[in-house]
Amino acid sequence: MKKRRFQSDVTSDNILIDMYTKCGDLPASREVVGRMMCRDSVSWKSMINCYIQYVNYDEALKLASSMKVVLKVDSITCVMLLSVSTRLVDKDPGKEIHCDVIKLGFDSDLIVNNSMADMYAKCGPLNYSVKIFESMKTHDRVTWNKIIAACVQSGDFTFGLRMINQMRSEGVMPDVATVLGILPMCSFFTSKRQGKEIHGCLVEEGLACFDQMQKDYNLEPRIEHYSCVVDLLSRSQLIYKAERFIKSMPLKQMQVYGALYLVHADQVATQVAERVAEHAFELKPNDTGYYVLASNINASLGKWEQVRTIRKSIKARGLKKDPGCSWIEIKRRLYVFGTGDKFFEQFEEVNKLLGIVSGLMAKEGYVADLRYVLHDVEEDEKRDMLCGHSERLAMAFGLLNTEPGTPLQIMKNLRVCGIVTL
Incomplete structure (x- = not known):
């Protein structure tokens, strides 16, 4: 187009933005937008969608704010921005879009209302979603x-x-x-x-x-439905029934095995989990998650020799375990914590607060469940390790840096740990 000196117009530029976005070239998309003399609603929405695709949600919201200055936002854009808001810990941007929806008269639009209910479901209390639901005519x-x-x-x-x-x-x-x-x-x-x-x-x-x-x-x-049934049976201690259900399935998928494998509350469940582990290792020998689960089951039973063997196997295969972490957003800034993390802002204050809270919990009769510490160490050290779990670090940091009564929303990349309660 450049060589032939085609005169660019809004339509061709919009197609270029879409093409570069889908081909994974964000800088090229931004370059096209930067040189456009005129932009229509499609141009703006294409670029917003580009930022969404590349998980740059803050830029998507900033671009939307700029768009509102020059163009009237339509219902489709509102749905896009509500979708962005569901991916944020902070619910304030979603509330701002909700205000725009009311001002622009889209609060009777079924699709927009569905998006708002979804947004509040993922980053707000249930009563917000219920209010949206009850206000809808259809x-x-x-x-x-x-x-x-x-x-x-x-x-x-x-x-x-x-x-x-x-x-x-x-x-x-x-x-x-x-x-x-x-x-x-x-x-x-x-x-x-x-x-x-x-x-x-x-x-x-x-x-x-x-x-x-x-x-x-x-x-x-779908595979998710089978996993839910296995989880239901497992949590009801119907372990053998869950195992038979897996064998009767027309699909043999790893995540269904994982749903059963996560339950190891007693010796019976452990025996089943060990059999499931054999299938898991056969079907997906390079999935670190199943080695970690096998290690955790043996650790909960005090079988430290087997734990060491499994961990050696992970290293020998060159596999790496995703470290567990928790994060909290305060005033549009994200704070990430790893288990046992000591290198973050206000570490001393957080550690002191956790000590105070742990002491108050002990006075109320709380006894730490040391089964959650899957390391061969002394009991005093296990209690210290529980206090440093990433969820607790994030929670204590949130308590220190927010006003009393502020709801704390903590996210985690792995399954939520049972010791999270403070």
């Missing part, structure tokens, strides 16, 4: 799936099951996403009896939902 299947997902995200499974029953009563047929919301609720159901919370699994309800998926709704289960 609900489609996506709306119901979003509110059910919000219940799962917040842990309010009682309300989630009520929403599912209401959805059915209104004649809305579930889809694969709906079932994927129902099954975790059955695994983590909580009810109140005589003023106390009772935790348990709704095994029969979960299995019935899985059967209905095929028989009544004519839906083909």
Whole structure:
């Protein structure tokens, strides 16, 4: 185009931006945008989408702010920006977009409302999503799936099951996403009896939902559905039933083995987990995660020789374990913590606060569960290691640097540890 001196116009430049974005050349996309004499809504949206694709969410939001100065934002742009907000720990940008939605009159748009419900489900309290849901004049299947997902995200499974029953009563047929919301609720159901919370699994309800998926709704289960059923059976201590379920599956996938392998509360579960480990190593011998799980199971049983053997095997294969870390966002700045991390701002203050809180917990009768320390060290050292878990470091840092009463949202790259409670 340059050699032939084609006169560029908005349409051709928009196509160039789209092409460079999809080919992985962000600088070239920015160059095209920089030299454009005139930009339309497609130009702006293409560049915003470019930043989203390259996980540069702050730049996407900044670009959207610039766009609002020169062009009227449409509903599609609002949906894009709400999608960006779901990926941020800070929920303030999402609230700002919500304000724009109301000002621009898109608050009656079904797709926009579904996106807002999704955004609040992922970075806000459940009541925010519920308010959006209740303000909507019409609900489609996506709306119901979003509110059910919000219940799962917040842990309010009682309300989630009520929403599912209401959805059915209104004649809305579930889809694969709906079932994927129902099954975790059955695994983590909580009810109140005589003023106390009772935790348990709704095994029969979960299995019935899985059967209905095929028989009544004519839906083909995905690997995620099988994993949820295995998790449900495992958490209910029906370990052998979970193992038989895996063997009966038409799909043999590693993540289903992993769902069973994560449960190792007693010797019976450990025996099954060891058998599952053999299949896991055969199917995916270079997956570090399964070696780590095998090591953790042996460590929880005090089999330190087997632990050392597994760790040597990891090194011999040249495999590397992803280090666990937690992070918290405060005033638009991200703070990342690793387990046992001592090289971060305010380490001394955080360590002192954790010591104070641990002392108060002990006075209230809290006893540290040393099973979570999977290292062959003395008990005093194990207690110190528990205090330095990344979740606790992030939590203490958040307490030190926010106003009293501020909700703390902590993210983690690995499975949440059982010692997180303070």
